[in-house]
Amino acid sequence: MKLRLESAPGRRDRMAALRRLRQCHPTGIALSQFHTSSHASAKQHYKMLVLGGGSGGISMSARMKRMFGAGNVAVVEPSEARILWLSKNLSLFQMHYYQPIWTLVGAGAKTLTSSGRSTASVMPSGVKWVKSKVQEINPDKNNVLTDDGTEISYEYLIVALGLQLHFEKDCQKDLNTQRLDQTTQSKLWGKLGKLCRTSKGNAVFTFPNTPVKCAGAPQKIMYLTDAYLRKTGKRAKANIIYNTSLPVLFGIKKYADSLWEIVKQRDLQINMRQNLIEVRADKQEAVFENLDKPGETKVFQVTVSQQKLFLPLHFSGKRDSSE
Ligand SMILES: Cc1cc2nc3c(=O)[nH]c(=O)nc-3n(C[C@H](O)[C@H](O)[C@H](O)COP(=O)(O)OP(=O)(O)OC[C@H]3O[C@@H](n4cnc5c(N)ncnc54)[C@H](O)[C@@H]3O)c2cc1C
Numbered sequence: 001m002k003l004r005l006e007s008a009p010g011r012r013d014r015m016a017a018l019r020r021l022r023q024c025h026p027t028g029i030a031l032s033q034f035h036t037s038s039h040a041s042a043k044q045h046y047k048m049l050v051l052g053g054g055s056g057g058i059s060m061s062a063r064m065k066r067m068f069g070a071g072n073v074a075v076v077e078p079s080e081a082r083i084l085w086l087s088k089n090l091s092l093f094q095m096h097y098y099q100p101i102w103t104l105v106g107a108g109a110k111t112l113t114s115s116g117r118s119t120a121s122v123m124p125s126g127v128k129w130v131k132s133k134v135q136e137i138n139p140d141k142n143n144v145l146t147d148d149g150t151e152i153s154y155e156y157l158i159v160a161l162g163l164q165l166h167f168e169k170d171c172q173k174d175l176n177t178q179r180l181d182q183t184t185q186s187k188l189w190g191k192l193g194k195l196c197r198t199s200k201g202n203a204v205f206t207f208p209n210t211p212v213k214c215a216g217a218p219q220k221i222m223y224l225t226d227a228y229l230r231k232t233g234k235r236a237k238a239n240i241i242y243n244t245s246l247p248v249l250f251g252i253k254k255y256a257d258s259l260w261e262i263v264k265q266r267d268l269q270i271n272m273r274q275n276l277i278e279v280r281a282d283k284q285e286a287v288f289e290n291l292d293k294p295g296e297t298k299v300f301q302v303t304v305s306q307q308k309l310f311l312p313l314h315f316s317g318k319r320d321s322s323e
Contacts, residue, residue, distance in 0.1 A: 053077025070126025
């Protein structure tokens, strides 16, 4: 059976599972090792198998290493190969990105390079790094298959494969963009940073009509951009607009009340129930539909110099966890 990942367990379920694991295998008890070397078409076995070496997978593998011992834990993570020139030497890196920094990169508060590290440098020492892509999860057989034909069986499995972003589903008319890998996404945040620092006119930030990776990111980048423009004396030339699909500024009333004070003080324009449905790159226009009045649209002029810079409009990302 090929498992499709459609819903993730909630925090309470995850914590309960962790507690059960601790009861079974208290810290410090050594467990037998079953794994063999990582040749293609080989069979391997690990007590604890972690799929994905992003923020979730790496932090969980470090915890699992303490619980089970390094040799009993493996992480399956391909990462994309990146070739960099370092001190006149060509180096090949597997990159790991810390995505929450990207909002700060977008606002010019952090450098783009600070968001990426080699995967090797974040992989807990001694934990087996399987440099392949998971293709199939077979929970009934307790195994996974990777793209190089390796079968890896497990006793416990943690799935931390992240989310795929499908920008083409938002703006397919004008953006010749398919799935963006993390390197491309990080570069776009770098470009947004430059744009924020030079921009005048309308800056439109959006909260899409879908679940998103980080519900705070669209507002974070807006407040940071406002702060930057004020600091550099450019705020008077910019209109900052926040078009959100939600009927509230923030899901928790206590925080929403404070945020309403802030947006008033900072002269940020908030439009509720607005859903981005089209980007007209040639005219530098973004079209929004009123979710309470389907069919009613409003066009916003957006000040950007290049077509691809429209992407940050939606950059917190529609997600797709079904693959
Ligand atoms: C702009 C932005 C700002 C954010 N700000 C915050 C914030 O302030 N606070 C906060 O808590 N969160 C924030 N987030 C969300 C946070 O970054 C994510 O929740 C977090 O990165 C998710 O970690 P993850 O390990 O689940 O996924 P990821 O970090 O995306 O890692 C998934 C990994 O799985 C690997 N993978 C994918 N497919 C396969 C496969 N088939 N086989 C093997 N490996 C595979 C990928 O290569 C990747 O390394 C933000 C996100 C963004 C985009």
